[in-house]
Amino acid sequence: MSSTKVILIGGGLAGLMAAIRVAELGHSVDLFSVVPVRRSHSVCAQGGINAAKNLKGEGDSTWQHFDDTVYGGDFLQNQPLVKGMCEAAPGIIDLLDRMGVTFNRTPEGLLDFRRFGGTLYHRTAFAGATTGQQLLYALDEQVRRFESEGKVRKLESWMFLSAVLDDAGVCRGVSAVSLRSGEVRTFPSDAVIVATGGIGAIFRQSTNSVACTGSAQSALFQQGVHYANPEMIQVHPTAIPGEDKCRLISESVRGEGGRVWVPKAAGDGRDPRTIPDAERFYFLEEWYPKYGNLVPRDVATRAIHKVVYELGLGIDGKNMVYLDVTHLPREMLTRKLGGVLEIYEKFVGLDPRDHPMKVFPAQHYTMGGIWVNNENQATNVPGIFAAGECEYQYHGANRLGANSLLSCLYGGMLAGPAAVKYAQSIAKSAESVSSAVYEREQKRQEEIYDRLRSQQGEENPISLWKEMGETMTQHATVIRYNKDLQAADAKLAELQDRYHRINLADTGRWGNQSLHFTRELGNMLVLARLIVQAAALRDESRGAHYKPDFPDRDDEHWLRTTRAEYDNGSFKFQFDPVDTSLIPPRKRSYTSS
Amino acid sequence: MAEAKTILVRVKRQAGPQDTPQWEEFSIRWRPNMNVIACLIDIAENPVTSDGRKTTPVSYEANCLEEVCGACAMVINGHSRQACSALVDHLEQPIRLEPMSKFPLVRDLVVDRQRMFNDAKRMRCWVPIDGTYAIGPGPRIAPERQEVAYALSRCIFCGNCLEVCPKVNEHGDFVGAAIVNQVRLFNMHPTGAMHAHERLRAVRGPGGIQECDNAQNCVKACPKGIPLTESNNDVNRQALLDSILGWMFH
Structure with missing residues (x-):
């Protein structure tokens, strides 16, 4: 079996887990990250990670965890993968424990568990109140070990720009830009795993880190990768x-x-x-x-x-x-x-x-994200996989606390081997793809940068960002009205128009942060419009999506996954059935038993 | 009047590693609860100096903005610290922002702290596990021990301890307290301890623990309150013991 190279975009929990799995299988990884991976947003996760280990004599079970998760998500998840995640959780905790995560302990030296929202069980393992940090560090250290063995190459301070797609629409690598030198380059690979996290910057003031812009997801969406349940935003x-x-x-x-x-x-x-x-x-x-x-x-x-x-x-x-x-x-x-x-x-x-x-x-979080299949984190574009917050599986219409770290790890564990398997199954590898395919994509990306540098006008990227954030926070978070969502979409279209009149104060190459931010801002605006348009379409209330004009859940019409496809500047929506084969949907209410 | 209140910020600018640094001053509108990052965002929105000259936005590193990622370390009013937790109302004005001086400069306030990650690699700062497969639970650990380890493991690799260390300079290559602390952390883990010798051998090598002259600036600069001098002493003791045992048994 020949060795293959997988490109990973994002070095948070999902990306690092996928990298470990690929390296462990004997293959090599190019790991791209806008920040040194140890500084990824996963460090912000505080409370803990769920696993039904039932160490408190409460009769907890992985099925109960599964049920709480699906019920908490208001039945919008495809259930088989959620079940798989909950069943894998106790083993994942063991693995983290072996990696040296400083989980809190009981007097007997066992893992301690606490309670979290949406469950009646003590199911959340924790390391103080910086659990995400501790988990990320453990994985970062394992990846550093693989790095020292030459199996992982880190490209930190590189920002993903696009997938390189051949004429058949198959992914053959990525294009990226060095945030230091401004150099744009393409990198060939047979499989790409996207693990780029959340989209908080679209709302400007969120709990997310600066790097969580959703730019990569949006760029991929504009290249034909489907996006699911964009309207499901957790506050x-x-x-x-x-x-x-x-x-x-x-x-x-x-x-x-x-x-x-x-x-x-x-x-x-x-x-x-x-x-x-x-x-x-x-x-x-x-x-x-x-x-x-x-x-x-x-x-x-x-x-x-x-x-x-x-x-x-x-x-x-x-x-x-x-x-x-x-x-x-x-x-x-x-x-x-x-x-x-x-x-x-x-x-x-x-x-x-x-x-x-x-x-x-x-x-705080996006339940929606890049569409992936119900088996192995593959997107609809051959060669592109996604894991972690950037994809849409696992959390339905509302995520339970302490399930995010778990879904990142589980998704990464599936995506790594799936990407390797895919890369080894294709008849023609990236090496045999014409260099013209890479040159074409590099040129396209350089042209976008050249255009931004030479634009004239009176607009400023930070001001546009603030206006977008204000619009999104006001109209697309806790309470939603169709009239407001339509007004928000019009406002975002106006911002897209003004975007072309951004006049950058700095047009140089070296370390030009505002240039790259502006690049991301263009992508954020597309994703923002996708969120408000999808929210306007879903005329019901489910989980985090709440419309006073449609206060009830409407399974007959809306027990459906929103699935969007980019179509030359506008969006095509389809509504897929949800796999509820394991737990029949029931009314969700927390007021009494 | 409150709304007319302004903040003066002076930033040491440098376009690239080869360029000459120069100071620029910015006047920023005061709002409640501002931090240094909010000032830098304001400058990006309106990159004009206080004497009305157009300039470029200031480059700086930042990510989590809640002092848990380590990105935004810089020298603020002469003190190396995180910019996110530097609240404007607690700072003397004009607020002076400079890049850290012990790391290669990239641009403006951005420096390259890659050496810390390289040193972590050199010191083998990880628990060597057999694999990610389902091979059962980890070792039992007493709560008291976990509490010590947790405090050490909160290091955010900000580099403030290196910035203030007199032994980290162009003449010396001391790895710094952060990395020594990592050696202690991994040596105290039951599995990590099985490979303690490797780490101790590395930490006795060039730039190792012997370089520390106990100035104790590190522990004062640590934003996470990690007992760094205790870690230095502990690793020093371990390294000494390891070398004596090595001498006796080889």
Whole structure:
């Protein structure tokens, strides 16, 4: 068996796991990342990773995990892969444990588990409150080991631009740009795995990292890769609002006993610590007695919206609610939640052990993403695979907390071997593809850059980005109206028009960040329009997608995957049936048992 | 009036490694809870100096913006630290931004910290597992031990400890506290410990632990509160013991 080379785009959890699997099979990897991989956004995941190991005598099972996930996702997932993921989870935790992840322990030296949203079981393994960081580091270290053996080559500070497609529409490699030198190059390969994460920058202030622009997904979409369920956007209920980003305050804070409340009296300006319990409105506990503060994120987010916008009970009349841990033992807080409480302390300047935190919902995750098949993470374009947040499987209409790290790892574990198998099955390898195919793509990409450099006009990329983010946050997050979505699409079209009048202050090549950002911005605008158009089409409410004009789930018409195809500047939508063969859809409600 | 309040930011600019550095000053509109990153975004939106001269946006590294990725380290008012957690209201003005000086400069505030990752490779900073296959659970670990390891494993490779270390300079090649701390971390893992000798041999080599002269600047500069001097001492002790044992048994 000859050795093959797989190109990986993105060095977060999914990408690194795929890289490990490819290298382990004896093949080589070119790993592209816009940041040194150890700085990828996976480090921001705080609370933990789900696996039904049932170490707390609760009778938990992988089936129960599967059921919670599908129920939490409002039945929009194709179920067989979700089942596979939940069944693989305990083994994945073992693997991470062997890699040296510093998971919290019980007195017996076993892994400790905590509760998370959308489940009644202690199913979440955690490493303090920086679990994503610890997982990413463990994988980064394994990849570094393969790098030292020459099996992985890292191309850090390189940004993916496009797939190289031959005349038959088969992927034969990628084009990328060096963020240092500005050089555009093509790289041949028989299989490409895309693991480029989230799209938070489209909403500007989200909980995501700077690199999460969705540019790669959009570029691929424009080249013919299908995109599914773009309208399914998760808004996390508890983040610290901020100008440069919204900083997540993990669901694990509630998992360890944190309580969400507002003063019962509107505009009650007292120090929250002096407000007696009877004068506090613990609205999640009152409205959802069974799950309390641990209802799924879409439910908690809408509840906060209702409290603030409909009942007018936001703290000091502002868009904020309290997330309170002051009643919990300090030592436990430090041991289990230190990392996240530290973020509040550093960025707000108050110790959450003494002061209730002020939080508000923020865009956090995209359940939708690159369309992949129901077996092995392959997209509709031969040779392109996708794993992690950038693809659409696993989470349906709403993701449960602590399932994202799991889906990244599981997707990466499937994609790596699948890409190798594909590369070895094709009759003609990239080596025999005419160099004209690569030259053509390189020229196309260089021309796009030349155009951006020579554009004249009065527009600025940051201003356009802010306007896009404002439009998206206002109209395409928690509550959606068709009229507003249509207005948002018109606004985005206007931004696309103004995009051609961006006048770059810097037209050089070396380290020109605004040039590359502008390149990404063009792609973000396409994805933004895809989100609002898909949201406008889905006339129902399901999971994170909520339309007051269509308040109920409508399985008859909308138990369907939205699947979009790029068509010369506009989008063609089709609606595929969802594989619900294992758990029949039932009404989703967290108000009582 | 509050809305007229401005922030003065001076940035040490350098177009490329071969170019001459020069300072530029920017005047930025103050808003509540701003950090240095928000200032840099403002400059990108309006790249005009405070004396009205058009310039280019400032290049800088940033990713997570919550001090967990390590990207945005720079020298702010003379102190090496993360720009995301540098809150404007806590900084003396004009705010001076400079690139870190111990790493090769790329452009403006961007430096190349690749040496840290290379050193991690050289010191074999990983747990060597047999494979990713389902071969059962990992070793049991006491909670007290996990707590020590967790504190060490929060290192974000920002490089602030190297920037402030007197032994990291053009004449010396000390790997720095961050990497020494990694050696301690992996040597304390039950599986990692089986290969402790390899790491200790590397950490006694060129640029190794012997270069540390215990200035203890590292521990003060660490944004994650990692007990770096404790790690230096611990690895020093391990390395010494390893070399004595090596001498006795070979």
